[in-house]
Amino acid sequence: xxxxxxxxxxxxxxxxxxxxxxxxxxxxxxxxxxxxxxxxxxxxxxxxxxxxxxxxxxxxxxxxxxxxxxxxxxxxxxxxxxxxxxxxxxxxxxxxxxxxxxxxxxxxxxxxxxxxxxxxxxxxxxxxxxxxxxxxxxxxxxxxxxxxxxxxxxxxxxxxxxxxxxxxxxxxxxxxxxxxxxxxxxxxxxxxxxxxxxxxxxxxxxxxxxxxxxxxxxxxxxxxxxxxxxxxxxxxxxxxxxxxxxxxxxxxxx
Amino acid sequence: xxxxxxxxxxxxxxxxxxxxxxxxxxxxxxxxxxxxxxxxxxxxxxxxxxxxxxxxxxxxxxxxxxxxxxxxxxxxxxxxxxxxxxxxxxxxxxxxxxxxxxxxxxxxxxxxxxxxxxxxxxxxxxxxxxxxxxxxxxxxxxxxxxxxxxxxxxxxxxxxxxxxxxxxxxxxxxxxxxxxxxxxxxxxxxxxxxxxxxxxxxxxxxxxxxxxxxxxxxxxxxxxxxxxxxxxxxxxxxxxxxxxxxxxxxxxxxxxxxxxxxxxxxxxxxxxxxxxxxxxxxxxx
Ligand SMILES: Nc1ncnc2c1ncn2[C@@H]1O[C@H](COP(=O)(O)OP(=O)(O)OP(=O)(O)O)[C@@H](O)[C@H]1O
Ligand SMILES: [Mg+2]
Numbered sequence: 001x002x003x004x005x006x007x008x009x010x011x012x013x014x015x016x017x018x019x020x021x022x023x024x025x026x027x028x029x030x031x032x033x034x035x036x037x038x039x040x041x042x043x044x045x046x047x048x049x050x051x052x053x054x055x056x057x058x059x060x061x062x063x064x065x066x067x068x069x070x071x072x073x074x075x076x077x078x079x080x081x082x083x084x085x086x087x088x089x090x091x092x093x094x095x096x097x098x099x100x101x102x103x104x105x106x107x108x109x110x111x112x113x114x115x116x117x118x119x120x121x122x123x124x125x126x127x128x129x130x131x132x133x134x135x136x137x138x139x140x141x142x143x144x145x146x147x148x149x150x151x152x153x154x155x156x157x158x159x160x161x162x163x164x165x166x167x168x169x170x171x172x173x174x175x176x177x178x179x180x181x182x183x184x185x186x187x188x189x190x191x192x193x194x195x196x197x198x199x200x201x202x203x204x205x206x207x208x209x210x211x212x213x214x215x216x217x218x219x220x221x222x223x224x225x226x227x228x229x230x231x232x233x234x235x236x237x238x239x240x241x242x243x244x245x246x247x248x249x250x251x252x253x254x
Numbered sequence: 255x256x257x258x259x260x261x262x263x264x265x266x267x268x269x270x271x272x273x274x275x276x277x278x279x280x281x282x283x284x285x286x287x288x289x290x291x292x293x294x295x296x297x298x299x300x301x302x303x304x305x306x307x308x309x310x311x312x313x314x315x316x317x318x319x320x321x322x323x324x325x326x327x328x329x330x331x332x333x334x335x336x337x338x339x340x341x342x343x344x345x346x347x348x349x350x351x352x353x354x355x356x357x358x359x360x361x362x363x364x365x366x367x368x369x370x371x372x373x374x375x376x377x378x379x380x381x382x383x384x385x386x387x388x389x390x391x392x393x394x395x396x397x398x399x400x401x402x403x404x405x406x407x408x409x410x411x412x413x414x415x416x417x418x419x420x421x422x423x424x425x426x427x428x429x430x431x432x433x434x435x436x437x438x439x440x441x442x443x444x445x446x447x448x449x450x451x452x453x454x455x456x457x458x459x460x461x462x463x464x465x466x467x468x469x470x471x472x473x474x475x476x477x478x479x480x481x482x483x484x485x486x487x488x489x490x491x492x493x494x495x496x497x498x499x500x501x502x503x504x505x506x507x508x509x510x511x512x513x514x515x516x517x518x519x520x521x522x523x524x525x526x527x528x529x530x531x532x533x534x535x536x537x538x539x
Contacts, residue, residue, distance in 0.1 A: 032343035058430055081437040090434055097427040102449050108428075111445075160431070 004168050004202040005032040005192060012050050016083070026226040028064070028070040035195070037203040037222075039217030039234065041210060043249070046227040055184035055204075055220045056090055057081060066082070069167065078158050093173040095153035100146035105153070116164055126163060134159040135158075135189055151182035155189065162193060162201075170204045172209025175212070183185035188214055201214045210250065215240060220247050255430055255483060269367055270528050275524035284515060288334040295328035299485055308501045318503040320494060328506045333485035333508060338515065340480075341467040347405045349459045352412020357443060357451075359413065360420025372409035382407050382469065390478040397470075397486070400479035408462070419451035433464070453530050460523035464516040471512050487512045 010028040013021050025047040032038045041047050054061045057073065065074045073084050089112075092098040099108045109130065110123040118126065127136035134155045145153055154174065161169055171190070175183040192200050207213050214234040215221050222230040222243065229243045241247045287294060296316075303323035311318040317326035355374065359367040382404070389403035421447070423429055432442050471488030473479040480486030482493050487508035494504040 023388070029475060057432060079438075082437040082438065085434050085436045090431075092427050092431065094427055098431045100428045100432070100446050100450070103445075108431070108435075111432060115438075116440075117477065155432075 001033040002104070003126050004034050004036075005204070006067040007031065007051075007055065008065050008067075010051065010054055010066065011062045012054055012059065013062045024226050025054070028128045028223075028226075028228055029222055030228065030231065032202050032204060034167075035194075035200040035202055036219065037205055037217045039207045039220040040211040040223060041208065041213055041220060041249070044208075046223040047072035049172055050226075051223070052172055052204060053207060056088060056170060057084075074202070081114070081160045085112065085166075086164050087166050088168045088170065089164070089166040089171065090170040091157050091161050091174040093177055095157050095177065096145045099153065101145060103112065104142055104144055105148070105156040107162075108145075109141070109156065109163050112160070112164045117201055124168055127159075133193070134162070135185075139177070149220045150178055151185060152187065154178060154182075154186055154250060157158075158186070158189065158193070165199055166201075167199055167248075168202050170206075170208045173208065174205075176208060185213070187212065205235065211236065222249065270525060273521070273525040274529055277525050280518045281363070281522045284338065285335070286519060287331070288338040291335045295325075295331050297325035297328045299328035300322060300483060301325075308497070308504075309391040311503055317507045318501065320501075320504045321497060326504055329485045329490060330507050330511050334488060334515075335488050336397065336480055337467060337471065337488070338514070340401055340486075341407050341463060341470055341521040343409075343469040344401050344404055344466050344470065345459050345463050347401070348409040348462070349412055349455065352407070352409035353416040353448075353452075353455055354416075355409070356416025357420050357447060358446040360417040360424065361439070361443065361447070367417075370413070374413045376405055378410040381399065382408050383472075386473050386478055393481060395478050395481065395486075397474070397480040400470060401423060404466065404473070408466070411456060412458065413496050415455055416451060419454065420447055423447050423450055444515075456498070457523065457527045457530050460526050461520065463523065464520035467512065467519065 005018050007030045010025060012143040013023050015021050022136075027048075028051055030038070031038065033105070039050070042048055046185060050059065053059045054064075055066055057066075057076070061074065063071060064201055067073070067179070071084075071206060073081075079144060082210055098106060106124065106127050109127045110118070112124040113126055114120070115177055124141070127146060131138055136155050136159065140148065140152065140156060145156075149163045154177075175186050178186060190203065194203065219236055220231065220234045220237060221228050222245070224239065224243075230237060230241065230246050238250055241250055295524050301324060303319070305323065306315075306319055307321050307323040309315055309319040309323070315325050315327065317330065319325055320329070355370055359370050371412055386400060386403035389399055389406070393402070394400045429442065429446060432446050437445070470479055471491070473485075474486050474488030475492040477489070477492065478487045490504050490508040491512075494501075498505045
């Protein structure tokens with residue numbers, strides 16, 4: 001199987017004045033195969049967000065390499081960096097805050113399309129299509145983020161991420177801020193999108209919820225204090241955890 | 255307990271809106287008046303008539319005449335153009351320049367931020383009048399140089415506001431989303447940052463119009479701004495101040511014009527600030 005994403009030796013050290021350097025992520029290696037859904041779990045502060053923010057290049061890695069579809073993107077800058085966002089998109093934890101309060105959801109979804117040469121007309125048609133694909137009426141394009149519910153907004157955020165048909169979708173606790181029934185709906189949506197995406201969609205799925213990971217992910221990574229402590233199939237890890245930390249994590253849920 | 259609160263908010267809401275309409279209209283009238291000032295003057299404001307000098311206010315000359323027999327009402331009306339235009343120009347310059355510098359500092363950070371902010375501190379540290387005197391000394395007097403001097407010492411305030419607002423914007427999730435949409439820095443600044451920070455900046459500009467009008471008039475009064483015979487309220491007051499005991503109207507008329515305009519713009523600025531206040535916004539629904 002083809003590797004969509006390959007991360008090796010990824011490290012991030014936060015340097016702060018008058019404080020000791022803090023290593024949030026340390027020597028992280030993993031890869032993600034085409035069409036796969038890889039979960040990352042770990043307690044708060046274990047470095048999950050830092051890891052994916054390095055992958056999306058929203059924060060700079062201190063060390064390591066990130067290879068996306070065979071291309072080293074660790075040091076891409078400017079226009080080249082903007083181009084990689086055609087292949088990689090992200091859904092954030094707080095749906096409402098992830099849209100500019102002064103612009104409509106449609107504007108937000110169309111932004112990536114317009115940056116990639118769509119005309120206004122083409123973009124608005126594509127926005128309608130992708131909204132419908134994500135279970136929202138086309139009229140949602142004209143709404144502002146504060147005018148819709150959290151679940152609807154997260155659907156719009158997923159629509160935004162998928163509008164330019166990326167091959168990698170990163171969800172950083174995309175369901176954590178939603179209530180349980182809406183969480184289920186969003187997971188079902190992601191599942192159906194995986195099946196009906198125009199190209200093979202791989203997902204990097206960060207989550208606190210072990211059950212959700214077990215249900216949705218093909219493989220899972222357990223992180224603790226910035227290091228990967230265990231990885232494998234969710235069922236196997238839950239049944240037979242090798243690492244002490246993982247055992248405690250599972251015990252605390254069950 | 256809750257009912258009185260709601261009532262109170264309701265009263266406040268209408269009053270903010272009413273104030274906005276009243277002061278907005280007055281300011282608009284002032285602006286329109288100054289645009290068409292040359293058509294509104296009953297007499298030629300520069301026409302001298304020594305036989306009718308220092309005439310007291312009468313039906314013919316509502317505000318009397320000055321020592322050259324020029325009609326004061328006409329001079330006050332035509333003076334609005336210089337006074338209001340130069341003030342608006344000054345405020346527009348400092349708003350645009352300060353905002354641009356602040357956004358650049360906030361967005362790029364690092365050494366650009368350090369250098370530009372040190373420079374702005376330097377300008378902030380100058381006492382305004384001393385700086386204006388220095389500029390007048392180097393470049394000579396005149397309205398243009400007065401505007402330059404005041405602009406130089408006034409833009410840092412805007413740079414500071416814009417910088418801190420930009421820093422706050424940089425932390426938002428939607429800006430990260432915009433980056434992931436492949437938007438360039440220029441697009442992000444113009445489409446996301448500026449629309450979100452311009453509110454508080456414009457409120458500051460509105461509040462500054464009155465202050466700047468006073469300062470410009472003050473510099474003109476000291477002979478560092480508009481020069482006679484150009485009709486400008488500050489220089490008109492200065493020009494005629496020796497006559498204040500004999501013919502008070504020639505000094506008072508431009509003074510009152512300054513007072514009224516400054517009041518209108520200050521009240522409008524206050525109202526816009528109240529209107530932009532999120533606490534009032536909630537009530538607005
Ligand atoms: N900009 C920063 N400066 C200093 N330390 C930081 C910074 N960003 C993150 N950290 C630290 O790095 C560690 C990992 O943070 P991160 O956000 O990656 O955790 P997380 O696993 O995503 O947690 P959560 O589940 O709460 O989202 C935390 O201890 C955090 O305090
Ligand atoms: Mg996180």
